[in-house]
Amino acid sequence: MKKYIKYNDIEVVYKENLHGGGIRFGQQFIPVVKEKFGHIDHVFEFCSGPGFIGFSLLANNLCDKLTVADINPEAIKVLNETISKNGLESKVAAYLSDCLDAIPETEKWDLVVGNPPHVLAKNEEEYKKDITLYDPQFNIHKKFYRDIRKFLKPTGSILLQEHTESTSVDDFKGMIEQNGLKIIDVFAYNSPVIFNSKKNGVGFNSTTFKKLINPIKVYKFLKRRIFPPIPRNYYFIHAKIA
Ligand SMILES: C[S@@+](CC[C@H](N)C(=O)[O-])C[C@H]1O[C@@H](n2cnc3c(N)ncnc32)[C@H](O)[C@@H]1O
Numbered sequence: 693m694k695k696y697i698k699y700n701d702i703e704v705v706y707k708e709n710l711h712g713g714g715i716r717f718g719q720q721f722i723p724v725v726k727e728k729f730g731h732i733d734h735v736f737e738f739c740s741g742p743g744f745i746g747f748s749l750l751a752n753n754l755c756d757k758l759t760v761a762d763i764n765p766e767a768i769k770v771l772n773e774t775i776s777k778n779g780l781e782s783k784v785a786a787y788l789s790d791c792l793d794a795i796p797e798t799e800k801w802d803l804v805v806g807n808p809p810h811v812l813a814k815n816e817e818e819y820k821k822d823i824t825l826y827d828p829q830f831n832i833h834k835k836f837y838r839d840i841r842k843f844l845k846p847t848g849s850i851l852l853q854e855h856t857e858s859t860s861v862d863d864f865k866g867m868i869e870q871n872g873l874k875i876i877d878v879f880a881y882n883s884p885v886i887f888n889s890k891k892n893g894v895g896f897n898s899t900t901f902k903k904l905i906n907p908i909k910v911y912k913f914l915k916r917r918i919f920p921p922i923p924r925n926y927y928f929i930h931a932k933i934a
Pocket of ligand 1 (some may be wrong): 710711712713714715718738739740741742743744745761762763764767789790791792806807808809810823824825832
């Protein structure tokens with residue numbers, strides 16, 4: 693079933709099985725990009741799924757152009773729906789691509805963002821069980837860091853979000869440095885999640901109303917909205933061309 697989430701004027705189409713955290717911890721990119729980079733020209737969202745991070749950066753006027761890519765054709769379908777629904781054809785390009793393999797080299801980016809699969813899988817079989825979660829032998833990260841330089845503008849930055857319980861920066865340091873890149877900063881964003889979508893506000897739509905029927909659910913629902921959980925499990929790696 694299709695779902696929709698609104699970031700300012702952009703309504704993002706998605707399906708629950710395509711959601712890999714971009715609605716929740718992925719929204720940390722908004723304050724982080726605002727603080728560290730301000731407004732930039734062209735953003736690329738790697739392993740974008742439905743593009744929650746990229747579209748919310750665009751909707752918050754933090755970039756002018758957006759490129760998104762994912763290996764899953766279902767994700768590309770919803771990405772294209774979001775593009776046409778919101779009339780974003782002149783600003784957003786979507787590619788079906790295994791890592792960066794199918795991206796034309798004419799693409800040049802100021803900032804690359806993303807929350808790629810963050811759990812190390814032993815092999816391809818394990819990866820295929822959940823492609824939103826597993827990175828087989830870190831091959832996704834290895835291919836990304838091997839190829840990203842040719843798409844980065846000389847002053848461009850890479851900002852990937854990783855999971856503290858699954859990896860540390862040491863897992864990626866080698867692949868970053870071996871490919872002519874350098875780590876600028878590794879940091880966590882530990883403020884409450886920014887629920888910056890209209891659908892995440894406390895409103896009285898039909899879903900909210902159903903929740904009101906059960907007092908325990910109402911309590912949990914309001915508590916989550918008033919005291920949003922602080923996601924301490926994620927960190928960012930900021931890298932640039934060395
Ligand atoms: C953690 S999810 C993040 C999705 C989205 N950014 C979000 O937050 O909802 C990881 C994404 O990586 C994609 N993916 C997995 N393997 C890939 C590959 N080899 N190349 C490109 N994308 C890949 C998956 O399809 C999935 O959409």
